[in-house]
Amino acid sequence: MRGNRLRGIIVAMDMRQSPVVVNTPLGENSFFLEMRCALSPAPVPGQFVELAIDPCLFLRRPFSVSSYRRGTLGILYRVVGRGTHLLSQKKKGDILGVLGPLGRGFPSFPAASRVWLVAGGTGIAPLLFLLSRRKAASGDTTLFYGALTDRALFRKVLPAGNYRKVFSTDDGSCGEKCRITSLVRRHLEQERPDVLCASGPFEMMKEVACLADACGLPCYVSLENRMGCGMGLCFGCVAKVKTDTGWDYERVCTEGPVFPAERVVWEDEDSAR
Ligand SMILES: Cc1cc2nc3c(=O)[nH]c(=O)nc-3n(C[C@H](O)[C@H](O)[C@H](O)COP(=O)(O)OP(=O)(O)OC[C@H]3O[C@@H](n4cnc5c(N)ncnc54)[C@H](O)[C@@H]3O)c2cc1C
Ligand code: FES
Known part of the structure; x- marks a missing residue:
């Protein structure tokens, strides 16, 4: 039930249907993918987009903006699991859903x-x-x-x-x-x-x-914490950051992903999340 509600909210966001222009293998299981996508506002360095890669995936996947010029968005990605594997199969003209730009750069x-x-x-x-x-x-x-x-x-x-x-x-x-x-x-x-x-x-x-x-x-x-909704709703992406009174959790997708380094609580990777 909660899953369906979350899915409804996520689908309601302004997702741009974006055709793939090129998906170039770089070696080492990595690719540079460009798609036609007029983002508004234009992204700033450090922001990311969420990609709806395939209907079989419940969650979109977050990727940093690696280039953006005249309505063409580029991402560099490495295949690490099902979503990025499906992404690596995309050909010119295939459609990806793009949400963004997201977060603070x-x-x-x-x-x-x-x-x-x-x-x-x-x-x-x-x-x-x-x-x-x-x-x-x-x-x-x-x-x-x-x-x-x-x-x-x-x-x-x-x-x-x-x-x-x-x-x-x-x-x-x-x-x-x-x-x-x-x-x-x-x-x-x-x-x-x-x-x-x-x-x-x-x-x-x-x-x-x-x-x-x-x-x-x-x-x-x-920071690249694992994400759920990617837009501040689920608190699945939080990182520990310093505050005036000690520390608190902040959402990497919304308050980040870029943080001043002195604000991050640099524990080991797992306990920082
Ligand atoms: C803000 C942000 C920006 C990102 N930018 C890029 C980018 O530009 N290029 C890129 O290649 N990847 C980027 N990532 C990581 C990327 O989102 C994940 O690799 C991707 O979602 C994995 O999806 P999957 O279905 O292939 O793997 P899954 O099946 O979801 O996971 C497979 C394995 O991948 C690893 N993994 C998954 N998500 C992450 C993550 N967020 N951080 C570290 N390891 C993870 C885990 O070890 C997991 O076991 C970014 C993540 C965030 C949060
Ligand atoms: S991923 Fe849902 S709040 Fe950040």
Whole structure:
């Protein structure tokens, strides 16, 4: 009964029927999918959309906006389960239901500010959009991007431009053989950005938050808690955040997914949810 009510509310939201333009395999079970979809208001970097992939799935699936230009929305995704597997089967002209843009994205940074973006694996997804916006504003931007192997570094989807790129892989097949956070730490010994933004595995973001805190730098992180409704109704996505009186839960889909890193209670991944 409650499930039916929730389904009714979810279906009533303004879902855009969006034809797939291209669904390009990137290797490592990952894809870049573009669809025709006029979002209103236009998304800002860090926001996400909910995709109705197939009628057999009760819940839509959340994906960060990786690109948005002239009514074409791009997402980068990795196949991890049934929904993303069905998504990987989509062909040009297939229709996806799109709800969004949702959530709160990154703040807009002054064009002249030095911004360091730190991405781990498919965590690059929301930062691609931020990178293309920074490039358009000619900002001073550095991308730190780490993955397990060269094949898992999706360099061909990085926006063109002369921003600085620093790569690392766990096996040394591209960039330095280390965790990307080691390179962030090393660069912080020599230079300082005005702000850091991180997206990727929980432990990576936790370490970036810790480095930023030690240097007194502002830092924003993009959380990817599992979601139910995606629009603030079910409280299935909450994360622990600090408040004036201690801590409380906030909804990642509504108050996030981007949070100031110093607000997040950085416990281990499971207890933070
Ligand atoms: C705000 C937000 C933005 C996201 N952006 C992207 C993106 O740009 N690209 C992308 O590839 N994925 C993104 N995700 C994760 C993506 O939504 C899930 O991978 C997807 O919903 C899994 O659906 P599924 O049916 O394939 O897997 P399911 O069958 O639902 O789950 C399979 C397994 O995937 C893992 N999983 C599922 N959901 C999540 C999650 N939210 N976080 C971590 N692990 C999960 C779990 O280990 C689970 O056991 C985002 C999630 C959130 C909350
Ligand atoms: S997913 Fe339902 S409240 Fe966030």
